[in-house]
Amino acid sequence: MRPETSPDYLNNRFAKEVEEQFNISGDIFCQAIENADGVPYQLIFGTGIGEGYFLNVGYGIKQLFGLTPGEFTEKLFQQMIEVIIPLNEDIPHDPVESREKIISGEIQKYKAEILVTTPGGEKKWIRDSSIPVIDDKTGKATGLLGIFFDISEHKQTLLQLEKAMERATESDRLKTSFLNNLSHEIRTPLNAIVGFSTLLGEPGQVPGSRMEFMDIITHSSDHLLEIVDDVVEISKIEAKIVRLIKKEVNLNQMLQRVYDRFKPAADEKNILFRYDAPMKEKEIIITTDGYKLFQSLTNLLSNAIKFTFEGKVEFGYSIKEDKIEFYVSDTGIGIGMEHQPNILKPFYQAESSSTKRYEGTGLGLSIAKAYIELLGGKIWFNSEPGEGSVFCFNIPDTRQMNG
Secondary structure, three states: OOOOOOHHHHHOOOOHHHHHHHOOOOHHHHHHHHHOOEEEEEEEOOOOOOOOEEEOOOOOHHHHHOOOOOOOOHHHHHHHEEEEEEOOOOOOOOHHHHHHHHHHOOOOOEEEEEEEEOOOOOEEEEEEEEEEEEOOOOOOEEEEEEEEEEOHHHHHHHHHHHHHHHHHHHHHHHHHHHHHHHHHHHHHHHHHHHHHHHHHOOOOOOHHHHHHHHHHHHHHHHHHHHHHHHHHHHHHHHOOOOOOOOEEEEHHHHHHHHHHHHHHHHHHOOOEEEEEOOOOOOOOEEEEOHHHHHHHHHHHHHHHHHOOOOOEEEEEEEEEOOEEEEEEEEOOOOOOOOOOOOOOOOOOOOOOOOOOOOOOOOOHHHHHHHHHHHOOOEEEEEEEOOOEEEEEEEEEOOHHHHO
């Protein structure tokens, strides 16, 4: 027994010989197509598009559109269509124009990808592949013999591949920019080390000059070491070989060490520098990876002081439910709106040219983000260009683990 016929059939009168041309397939033909995940159909044209009727629609139409073969009409199908993407150059986007060309014989094979909204509200992509059925007497097409395929999953996969390709392309671009900047960053301290080391060996240098040269060499060596450390660490992060080493950490003592490290740089720029440790207890002990927490804070503070020329830089923490929330705020130059979506990504820098005003590899924020996530927290920020920035992050409150 053949599949149910559309009710439109009852409202249309066509020559018997036309219908006989469509009744060329039986149950075996339909079953073979549906076994290949297709939905076979036969469409007899009406006087206008949407006025024809379907014959022998496969039962797979229920899974495809949520309709029984008897409910599936050409008018309803046309109403479901959102987008038509022809797969052959001679096929127009306009279905009315396509129908005219099929009838006239200009289109011998119809193939298109179609976005539809089913009566149940679901968006689906289908491929419609059909060939015209030709009337022997008039030589014109009187309908179509075709197959619907559900390609929604295929289209979703392609979309994911396109996004992955975009991400890979952007990552390659950022890495290229980073390598160009890294070359500049390494040459700067190396040139200072080599140049001033040479000057130290020249006769006639006064003791004051020698001390100044040694200070420059020491600063340049420290900066070069920071660059190497950052590159090694981001490589380990990308390779996913970074491991946590959890120990007891005195949080207030850690903040004091961070403060002592950056106080000279803040004083040199004549900016107010302070921290807030609100816990009144003599000690606040948590269990975490102290090195990664310390580095996260120092990376954020390094940026805050670097980009602040007047005003203040503050940092501290507070207890919020089961989290310890840290903050680093500054009154610096802020982050442009165009850079904010990408500023935490590896290798991204708001200024990437070799003539940029501020030294650094641009890896500090991405390393901090990776460390914070490894610690079980998250990082976020608010920034206004010219007004400053506030970076916040949290980690689990593990005080209860220490009795």
